[in-house]
Amino acid sequence: MVYLTRKAEFSASHYYHNPEFTPEENQRIFGKCNNPHGHGHNYTLEVTVKGKVDQRSGFVVDLKELKEIMNREVIDAMDHRFLNKEVADFKDRIPTTENLAISIWLRLKSKLNLAELHRVRVYETPDLFVDYYGEA
Amino acid sequence: MKAYLTRRYWFSASHRLHNDAMSAEENQTVYGKCNNPHGHGHNYSLEVTVTGQVDPRTGMVCNLVDLDGFVHEKILERFGHQNLNTLEEFQGTVPTTENLCVEVYGVLQKGFHHAQVDKVRVEETMLNSFEYAGGGDIRY
Numbered sequence: 001m002v003y004l005t006r007k008a009e010f011s012a013s014h015y016y017h018n019p020e021f022t023p024e025e026n027q028r029i030f031g032k033c034n035n036p037h038g039h040g041h042n043y044t045l046e047v048t049v050k051g052k053v054d055q056r057s058g059f060v061v062d063l064k065e066l067k068e069i070m071n072r073e074v075i076d077a078m079d080h081r082f083l084n085k086e087v088a089d090f091k092d093r094i095p096t097t098e099n100l101a102i103s104i105w106l107r108l109k110s111k112l113n114l115a116e117l118h119r120v121r122v123y124e125t126p127d128l129f130v131d132y133y134g135e136a
Numbered sequence: 137m138k139a140y141l142t143r144r145y146w147f148s149a150s151h152r153l154h155n156d157a158m159s160a161e162e163n164q165t166v167y168g169k170c171n172n173p174h175g176h177g178h179n180y181s182l183e184v185t186v187t188g189q190v191d192p193r194t195g196m197v198c199n200l201v202d203l204d205g206f207v208h209e210k211i212l213e214r215f216g217h218q219n220l221n222t223l224e225e226f227q228g229t230v231p232t233t234e235n236l237c238v239e240v241y242g243v244l245q246k247g248f249h250h251a252q253v254d255k256v257r258v259e260e261t262m263l264n265s266f267e268y269a270g271g272g273d274i275r276y
Contacts, residue, residue: 003276018193029194031201094195098139102190119276127144128200131185133275135138 003118004060005048008070010079013040014095017084038082043100044123045074047108051115061115073107097124101132109134140254140275141197142185145207147216150177151231154221175219180236181259182211184244186251198251206248211240233260237268245270 015038016030026034033039047070051060081087083095089103105120123129153170154163163171170176184207188197215223220231229235241256255269267274 016195020193029199096190096195098141098190098197099195101139102137129142130197131140131142132137133140 001050002053002060003048003050005046006066008045008075010075011040011042012078012081012083013038014083016094018094041124046121048119049115050118065114069111073111074104097122097130101130105132105134137190139190139197140185140187142183143203145182145212147212148177148179149215149218149220150175151220153230153232155230178260183257185254187254188251202250210243210247233258233266237266241268241270
């Protein structure tokens, strides 16, 4: 089994707010991230797939195809967007880095027939990232 | 849904690798430059990974304010700008980055309860790093 990781970058804005909380609770729990006008990050996405190396091509996966799927399913949908307002995944879910990783996993999982998805890693900043392995 | 959240912190400290149970020659052979009696320092990068179910109400594994607060108070304040050899934690062990990893993991495991502590990774320099997950396998 060989693991292959492809990286991509996108920039987006978000804010954290749960309408079920009072304004005070939202402020206490989410702090600065509760600013309703949003704030942004340069996100780095790492997608890791695993599989056997194909004898004929020497590939685990055709990188061009993986890149196209990542671009179509993730980058086109999220780059330079306000995640809360413009990406349907976050209509009823707070676009934390945790939920972003889960959302990207779900978007890719259904489209990736090439190799098995192993891990989605999303860096919100160089010092903060979330890994999701598809676990319930 | 279970996710893994990693936060990176920085602190600077000095140490000397030396074991009193070894002869001076042995110490020199085993630790080389790191045995310099006056010590030397590093900018350590510490990565703390915690795991748990993502809370549907907050979208979080744990609130970063809690993790940052704990790490600042119990780890960065404790080890930052210190000579590790002078600390109680390293009176019986050599302050290698292996032992530092185990020590930091223990502090988190014992005192941080907002999420499950998964692993600790410490970079001593850009060229070497150490990971500890309480003796369990590390997931990549």
